[in-house]
Amino acid sequence: xxSSSYSNPPCxxxxxxxxxxxxxxxxxxxxxxxxxxxxxxxxxxxGASNVSKLLNEVLPHQREDxxxxxxxxxxxxxxxxxxxxxxxxxxxxxxxxxxxxxxxATNADLMRHACNEMASNTxxxxxxxxxxxxxxxxxxxxxxxxxxxxxxPSNYNPWSGGPSGDHDQGGGSSV
Amino acid sequence: xASSSTSPCxxxxxxxxxxxxxxxxxxxxxxxxxxxxxxxxxxxGASNVTKLLNELHPHQREDxxxxxxxxxxxxxxxxxxxxxxxxxxxxHQxxxxxxxxxxxxxxxxxxxxxxxxxxxxxIAAAAAATHNHPQNLGINLLGSAxxxxxxxxxxxxFPRDHQHQMIRGFDAGANYDxxxxxxxxxxxxxxxxxFHQPRAATGDDRRNIDPS
Numbered sequence: 001x002x003s004s005s006y007s008n009p010p011c012x013x014x015x016x017x018x019x020x021x022x023x024x025x026x027x028x029x030x031x032x033x034x035x036x037x038x039x040x041x042x043x044x045x046x047g048a049s050n051v052s053k054l055l056n057e058v059l060p061h062q063r064e065d066x067x068x069x070x071x072x073x074x075x076x077x078x079x080x081x082x083x084x085x086x087x088x089x090x091x092x093x094x095x096x097x098x099x100x101x102x103x104x105a106t107n108a109d110l111m112r113h114a115c116n117e118m119a120s121n122t123x124x125x126x127x128x129x130x131x132x133x134x135x136x137x138x139x140x141x142x143x144x145x146x147x148x149x150x151x152x153p154s155n156y157n158p159w160s161g162g163p164s165g166d167h168d169q170g171g172g173s174s175v
Numbered sequence: 176x177a178s179s180s181t182s183p184c185x186x187x188x189x190x191x192x193x194x195x196x197x198x199x200x201x202x203x204x205x206x207x208x209x210x211x212x213x214x215x216x217x218x219x220g221a222s223n224v225t226k227l228l229n230e231l232h233p234h235q236r237e238d239x240x241x242x243x244x245x246x247x248x249x250x251x252x253x254x255x256x257x258x259x260x261x262x263x264x265x266x267h268q269x270x271x272x273x274x275x276x277x278x279x280x281x282x283x284x285x286x287x288x289x290x291x292x293x294x295x296x297x298i299a300a301a302a303a304a305t306h307n308h309p310q311n312l313g314i315n316l317l318g319s320a321x322x323x324x325x326x327x328x329x330x331x332x333f334p335r336d337h338q339h340q341m342i343r344g345f346d347a348g349a350n351y352d353x354x355x356x357x358x359x360x361x362x363x364x365x366x367x368x369x370f371h372q373p374r375a376a377t378g379d380d381r382r383n384i385d386p387s
Contacts, residue, residue, distance in 0.1 A: 044223070045219065045223065045227075046218065046219060046220070046223065047219070047220045047222075047223055049220075050217075050218060050219065050220055054218075054250075054254060057254055058254050058255055062255045065255050065256065066254060066255045066256075069255065069256045069257050069258075069259035069260075070257070072259050073246060073250075073257060073258060073259065077227075081227060081230060081231060081235075081239065082231060082235045082238050082239045082242065083238065083239075083242045084242055084243070084246060084258075085246070085258045085259070085262060086242040086245050086246060086258065087242075088262055089258060089261055089262055089265065092262065092265035092266065092269065093265060095265075095269055096265060096268050096269055096272065099269065099272040099273065099276060100272060102276055103272055103275055103276045103279060106276060106279040106280055106283055107279055109283050110279060110282055110283055110286065113283070113286040113287075114286075
């Protein structure tokens with residue numbers, strides 16, 4: 001009986017593209033045959049050739065993460081064709097701002113209590129006010145609406161001379 | 176009279192083709208923003224964008240193009256994680272804020288209950304004192320509590336600086352925990368405010384995306 005060389009099943013990409021899955025297939029490590037939808041989504045949104053180019057531009061140890069993030073974005077875009085994963089970013093950003101405001105308000109209450117303590121301590125002899133109060137809160141409004149710390153989609157407009165809004169720490173400079 | 180020809184849109188200019196009046200790209204890729212289409216084309220491809228736009232209502236297309244442009248820009252800045260890096264960072268920020276808020280509220284409740292107790296203590300001390308220093312008794316009652324809680328208060332009260340560094344790290348595209356966290360993201364799109372908590376970033380601990 002002629003021995004037939006053992007052939008691995010084609011990866012999900014080659015199965016989708018109906019082509020022979022070669023040993024050096026760039027997709028094979030990241031698109032296993034048991035996850036056909038993953039490649040189908042990525043192909044629909046990004047296209048096989050774009051994904052291939054992208055994978056070739058990143059280091060081999062980064063490719064799995066790159067594929068998984070592409071798959072995530074593709075799935076998000078399939079579920080929400082208008083906003084994709086940018087919708088999630090927008091929601092999260094609003095939550096961050098809301099929580100930051102709440103934290104600022106709570107910190108303000110704490111400061112008031114601390115100031116009251118200082119006032120009552122300094123009014124009486126033999127005390128050290130500095131012992132009880134450490135100063136004004138630093139960075140309490142780190143994640144404000146004008147300073148989200150990164151690109152905020154609704155304010156982001158790099159096409160007209162740079163991002164609008166205030167992006168200082170993490171938003172505006174190029175990589 | 177020769178008909179005036181309008182400038183081709185950025186897409187047709189990039190693709191080196193005649194910009195027809197019914198060009199699907201023209202309303203969203205003005206000629207003064209060439210980089211926008213260049214990025215979108217590089218990441219998604221013109222034909223994929225065309226198909227996407229054709230599946231949407233006309234009033235949705237501008238938002239769709241802008242979100243695609245954003246995603247493309249993020250992907251080009253961070254080829255490994257793209258927008259997912261931003262999501263991961265935001266989730267991390269939310270967790271930090273939630274912890275800080277919980278601690279701050281806990282401190283606040285201590286102050287509030289301490290204030291009540293101290294008030295009683297001062298009154299009691301003032302009423303009982305004859306030869307000693309009643310005011311010092313009151314001060315000690317407040318001061319000791321505040322001193323005891325000072326370091327804890329300070330630590331819990333202010334946001335941590337490392338978070339600031341992480342935001343810088345994201346923009347620099349350098350190694351950062353958010354990148355590893357991104358691969359543990361299993362957020363369900365559409366479930367507002369219910370993003371899963373990524374596990375500690377180990378690089379090997381990854382979740383599959385939940386296609387819910």
